[in-house]
Amino acid sequence: MRATTLHGIxxxxxxxVPDPTIDKPVEAIVKVTAGCICGSDLWPYRQDAxxxxxxxxxxxxxxxxxxxxxxxxxxxxxxxxxxxxxxxxTCPHCLAGVNSACDNLGFTLSGQGELTKVFQADGSLVKTDxxxxxxxxxxxxxxxxxxxxxxxxxxxxxxxxxxxxVVVGDGAVGLCGVLAAxxxxxxxxxxxxxxxARQRIARDFGATDVVAERDDxxxxxxxxxxxxxxxxxxxxxxxxxxxxxTAIRVARPGATVGFVGVPQEGMEIAPRSxxxxxxxxxxxxxxxxxxxxxxxxxxxxxxxxxxxxFDLTVPLxxxxxxxxxxxxxxxxxxxxxx
Amino acid sequence: MRATTLHGIxxxxxxxVPDPTIDKPVEAIVKVTAGCICGSDLWPYRQDAxxxxxxxxxxxxxxxxxxxxxxxxxxxxxxxxxxxxxxxxTCPHCLAGVNSACDNLGFTLSGQGELTKVFQADGSLVKTDxxxxxxxxxxxxxxxxxxxxxxxxxxxxxxxxxxxxVVVGDGAVGLCGVLAAxxxxxxxxxxxxxxxARQRIARDFGATDVVAERDDxxxxxxxxxxxxxxxxxxxxxxxxxxxxxTAIRVARPGATVGFVGVPQEGMEIAPRSxxxxxxxxxxxxxxxxxxxxxxxxxxxxxxxxxxxxFDLTVPLxxxxxxxxxxxxxxxxxxxxxx
Numbered sequence: 240m241r242a243t244t245l246h247g248i249x250x251x252x253x254x255x256v257p258d259p260t261i262d263k264p265v266e267a268i269v270k271v272t273a274g275c276i277c278g279s280d281l282w283p284y285r286q287d288a289x290x291x292x293x294x295x296x297x298x299x300x301x302x303x304x305x306x307x308x309x310x311x312x313x314x315x316x317x318x319x320x321x322x323x324x325x326x327x328x329t330c331p332h333c334l335a336g337v338n339s340a341c342d343n344l345g346f347t348l349s350g351q352g353e354l355t356k357v358f359q360a361d362g363s364l365v366k367t368d369x370x371x372x373x374x375x376x377x378x379x380x381x382x383x384x385x386x387x388x389x390x391x392x393x394x395x396x397x398x399x400x401x402x403x404x405v406v407v408g409d410g411a412v413g414l415c416g417v418l419a420a421x422x423x424x425x426x427x428x429x430x431x432x433x434x435x436a437r438q439r440i441a442r443d444f445g446a447t448d449v450v451a452e453r454d455d456x457x458x459x460x461x462x463x464x465x466x467x468x469x470x471x472x473x474x475x476x477x478x479x480x481x482x483x484x485t486a487i488r489v490a491r492p493g494a495t496v497g498f499v500g501v502p503q504e505g506m507e508i509a510p511r512s513x514x515x516x517x518x519x520x521x522x523x524x525x526x527x528x529x530x531x532x533x534x535x536x537x538x539x540x541x542x543x544x545x546x547x548x549f550d551l552t553v554p555l556x557x558x559x560x561x562x563x564x565x566x567x568x569x570x571x572x573x574x575x576x577x
Numbered sequence: 578m579r580a581t582t583l584h585g586i587x588x589x590x591x592x593x594v595p596d597p598t599i600d601k602p603v604e605a606i607v608k609v610t611a612g613c614i615c616g617s618d619l620w621p622y623r624q625d626a627x628x629x630x631x632x633x634x635x636x637x638x639x640x641x642x643x644x645x646x647x648x649x650x651x652x653x654x655x656x657x658x659x660x661x662x663x664x665x666x667t668c669p670h671c672l673a674g675v676n677s678a679c680d681n682l683g684f685t686l687s688g689q690g691e692l693t694k695v696f697q698a699d700g701s702l703v704k705t706d707x708x709x710x711x712x713x714x715x716x717x718x719x720x721x722x723x724x725x726x727x728x729x730x731x732x733x734x735x736x737x738x739x740x741x742x743v744v745v746g747d748g749a750v751g752l753c754g755v756l757a758a759x760x761x762x763x764x765x766x767x768x769x770x771x772x773x774a775r776q777r778i779a780r781d782f783g784a785t786d787v788v789a790e791r792d793d794x795x796x797x798x799x800x801x802x803x804x805x806x807x808x809x810x811x812x813x814x815x816x817x818x819x820x821x822x823t824a825i826r827v828a829r830p831g832a833t834v835g836f837v838g839v840p841q842e843g844m845e846i847a848p849r850s851x852x853x854x855x856x857x858x859x860x861x862x863x864x865x866x867x868x869x870x871x872x873x874x875x876x877x878x879x880x881x882x883x884x885x886x887f888d889l890t891v892p893l894x895x896x897x898x899x900x901x902x903x904x905x906x907x908x909x910x911x912x913x914x915x
Contacts, residue, residue, distance in 0.1 A: 517861030
């Protein structure tokens with residue numbers, strides 16, 4: 240099959256690689272209808288580049304091509320959303336809703352390719368009734384990672400009705416965090432952004448205020464906007480030390496910072512900074528499968544439209560241009576069509 | 578008045594100091610019935626000793642001696658519990674239940690003395706109906722700090738019915754954390770302790786298991802006791818890096834570490850260690866006033882008896898012996914009678 244591969248820093252290619260195969264009876268192979276580029280794909284692209292030419296891309300939706308002998312709930316022809324983290328949905332962690340810590344955790348490895356493998360089909364996949372309209376594909380694709388991740392940030396931050404929420408980060412995850420907070424009943428959603436196109440999406444998703452300032456100035460602006468109190472809930476959707484410190488500082492005493500940006504290597508925080516004001520910290524890899532049924536319902540009934548985060552679509556052949564557009568912040572999130 | 582004062586490392590004295598006075602109309606002066614020594618008093622005692630001879634002691638109960646002109650709800654003669662952190666109970670943080678971040682925060686400064694001042698009487702104090710029995714005094718005194726602090730740890734860790742809870746720390750706060758977790762319906766409460774007298778109090782308070790091992794061995798033991806899953810909630814009641822790392826490691830994915838041990842100077846944690854397993858961190862100075870009415874009800878109806886943490890009582894004259902007993906771990910917590 241043809242798939243996106245990474246060969247070195249900023250060296251993205253489309254290569255012929257072996258088709259994935261069913262090696263265990265719980266697996267499935269999906270023909271990818273749409274994949275996309277994640278902000279976290281930019282890290283190996285920019286710096287930790289893998290010279291071995293491995294496939295890349297962990298977000299995808301598509302049609303089941305083949306299932307293993309033990310797969311009960313899916314058949315070839317089903318249109319499915321693939322949570323980027325695959326889970327058995329039967330282990331103690333899955334039963335507690337934390338399927339991103341599944342005892343049989345797996346990940347989508349070739350979401351920017353023609354075919355991809357699901358390591359735990361029954362536990363992971365969610366299907367639609369029949370083949371969805373083409374117009375629905377972006378929002379369904381967003382359910383494989385970016386929207387549930389934004390939802391996880393808001394859940395971890397314990398956003399509730401009437402809250403004033405701050406979202407640190409205007410990438411696709413931050414924007415989905417705005418959408419989640421708004422959907423959870425936040426009265427005021429303040430997004431930190433200095434990027435006009437993203438501010439527009441944020442407003443579309445329910446942001447009521449935009450703060451363009453950063454660091455001390457950004458913190459001061461938010462404290463001012465909240466009458467000196469701070470935010471009831473804060474979503475940290477970047478993963479840098481700068482973003483985390485800002486998030487902690489704008490939280491009101493008793494509030495929790497929900498963090499879903501993978502913390503950058505070496506980031507450390509002083510528990511004293513949390514202790515002094517009773518600010519909580521809670522986050523991690525989103526348990527996508529836990530949120531997926533509810534979020535799918537919201538997409539299907541039109542109450543959320545997370546597909547708006549895709550502002551560029553490229554055919555698989557031009558995936559390298561997609562990476563460049565995200566790297567240079569010309570695109571918020573890029574959909575890839577095999 | 579006579580009060581406990583600290584003059585240098587391990588130099589505790591009883592000195593004649595000026596009586597506290599009403600300087601603002603919202604204040605009150607309380608004649609101390611009983612005070613006590615807190616684990617956190619041992620820090621300046623052991624190392625950061627204050628050579629100026631300041632008074633020490635932030636936990637006390639007693640009888641109101643005098644109130645300022647604006648105090649509406651209390652009169653001389655009332656028996657009151659004094660939350661160690663005083664609050665107005667009207668600012669936005671108090672209204673949100675976080676009165677340890679009150680805009681008008683104050684602290685008890687001479688709880689191991691004959692008289693002590695309350696900086697916000699109406700917002701802070703809770704009184705009993707009449708003078709309580711002498712036998713009730715230790716449990717009422719425990720409500721000024723140690724019991725609400727243990728309760729805060731369990732609240733922050735989101736202990737719930739049926740949970741398996743680990744308590745790191747067998748000091749008086751940890752023991753009160755055991756009592757809180759048990760009272761909140763935990764099915765299993767595992768306390769980490771290698772001190773026999775404290776293990777007995779812990780069992781009395783509802784601990785079902787004792788783990789004497791520490792660090793890697795202690796973590797392995799708890800993972801084994803929880804069938805490889807980890808604890809549903811963890812209370813960190815020490816404040817050292819060792820205790821915090823243990824607490825994070827024994828938490829199951831999705832669980833929260835409620836921490837109330839003041840984090841030692843320089844402690845840093847890597848958010849990656851939390852992120853990888855979706856372990857939350859939430860804690861700080863206990864909002865004593867928020868919990869006080871409910872906890873007082875439980876003490877009065879006999880359903881909790883936190884006064885059991887006091888295993889030594891000394892008259893004020895012998896307060897230095899009380900410090901030595903706690904310093905040398907001969908006593909868990911020492912009650913001081915002026």
